[in-house]
Amino acid sequence: MGELRPLGEDLTQESRALALALRELFEGLGVSVRRYAARHRRDPGTFSRYLNGTRLPPWEVIMGIMTDLAEHRGTTVTAEAIELIRGLHGSAFDSSASPMHAVEIIERQLADADHVSRRSTVRGDVLGDALLERQNRIASLEVRLNQMEAALTSEREHAGQLAADHPDVSELLGEREVLRQEVTRLGGELQAAQAQRDAAEARCDLLERQLAAVEHPVPLPAAPPLRLPKVLVMDDQPDNLLALTAVLETLDQDLVTVSSGRDALRALLDHEDFAVIIMDVQMPGMDGYETAAHIKRRPRTRDVPIIFLTAMGIDPEHTARGYAAGAVDYISKPFDPWALRAKVAVFTEIHLERRIA
Numbered sequence: 218m219g220e221l222r223p224l225g226e227d228l229t230q231e232s233r234a235l236a237l238a239l240r241e242l243f244e245g246l247g248v249s250v251r252r253y254a255a256r257h258r259r260d261p262g263t264f265s266r267y268l269n270g271t272r273l274p275p276w277e278v279i280m281g282i283m284t285d286l287a288e289h290r291g292t293t294v295t296a297e298a299i300e301l302i303r304g305l306h307g308s309a310f311d312s313s314a315s316p317m318h319a320v321e322i323i324e325r326q327l328a329d330a331d332h333v334s335r336r337s338t339v340r341g342d343v344l345g346d347a348l349l350e351r352q353n354r355i356a357s358l359e360v361r362l363n364q365m366e367a368a369l370t371s372e373r374e375h376a377g378q379l380a381a382d383h384p385d386v387s388e389l390l391g392e393r394e395v396l397r398q399e400v401t402r403l404g405g406e407l408q409a410a411q412a413q414r415d416a417a418e419a420r421c422d423l424l425e426r427q428l429a430a431v432e433h434p435v436p437l438p439a440a441p442p443l444r445l446p447k448v449l450v451m452d453d454q455p456d457n458l459l460a461l462t463a464v465l466e467t468l469d470q471d472l473v474t475v476s477s478g479r480d481a482l483r484a485l486l487d488h489e490d491f492a493v494i495i496m497d498v499q500m501p502g503m504d505g506y507e508t509a510a511h512i513k514r515r516p517r518t519r520d521v522p523i524i525f526l527t528a529m530g531i532d533p534e535h536t537a538r539g540y541a542a543g544a545v546d547y548i549s550k551p552f553d554p555w556a557l558r559a560k561v562a563v564f565t566e567i568h569l570e571r572r573i574a
Contacts, residue, residue, distance in 0.1 A: 225271035231308040236270030307551040319555035327424040334417035341410040348403040430559040445471040446492035464554040478503030492568035498527040506542045513543035
């Protein structure tokens with residue numbers, strides 16, 4: 218496992234070219250496969266398959282190798298090198314696209330969503346316990362305050378102003394106020410954790426439906442003539458729009474393509490009955506995040522699901538920003554056609570179910 222395995226058999230020309238380029242980069246690091254995998258907390262067997270071409274690596278893995286090599290040599294990663302490897306990666310991706318690869322992509326997203334759900338559930342339990350402990354302490358303080366005020370009254374002191382001015386009472390009142398502020402803070406954090414868990418659970422449900430759509434495609438419910446569900450596709454690159462159209466035209470939908478955020482907002486005003494929006498994140502002018510925020514602010518369009526297309530890799534920072542802007546799903550460029558069709562098919566199916574209901 219420490220040395221590079223031989224290139225896989227029956228590789229496509231594109232997968233072989235990418236594997237050879239990655240092996241050349243990796244050999245420049247001067248470390249074994251096992252040691253490098255351990256350094257980045259990756260499975261050495263999986264990483265070895267990335268380097269022998271039998272498994273297509275995610276883009277972030279490739280960028281990691283390039284960044285590590287540049288650091289090892291005391292240089293920087295050039296834009297030309299990134300574009301060269303990105304082109305090889307895209308070609309290999311296109312040549313290896315299959316239902317099994319789509320399943321792998323969606324299962325990885327499902328694992329991420331499940332992790333968020335479990336983590337937010339644990340955090341919610343911790344916050345709930347802390348909130349209950351503060352509320353119990355406030356209740357105990359209320360009992361002590363009532364007892365003190367009763368004692369002061371029995372001594373014929375004025376129960377209002379004089380009781381509050383008493384040093385012991387003042388101290389308890391201050392402690393109660395601090396606890397009440399903590400209850401407010403903890404309550405807000407608990408609501409946020411519960412909302413995060415609910416959103417992650419909803420993503421898990423969607424992703425499981427998408428897996429089923431890849432593994433066992435089911436025809437969509439018949440839609441009335443002239444009322445085909447619409448899919449809005451936004452990308453500023455004509456070639457990308459053509460590719461997206463070619464992938465989705467096999468589905469029974471009405472595709473509306475636009476090349477800017479402003480055109481997307483205009484299309485949503487001019488047309489109705491959109492089942493889903495596919496939106497490139499990196500756009501000149503109004504980017505995908507800003508466009509999504511505008512869409513979610515409009516009562517007429519706020520419930521239309523948005524799938525973000527991104528060439529930046531699906532990492533926690535980008536996904537968190539996307540979900541905050543209103544996206545319900547992500548897919549990386551170069552996109553897997555089977556995965557994209559499954560996602561769009563599921564959102565269209567949900568849209569038609571709601572229409573019938």
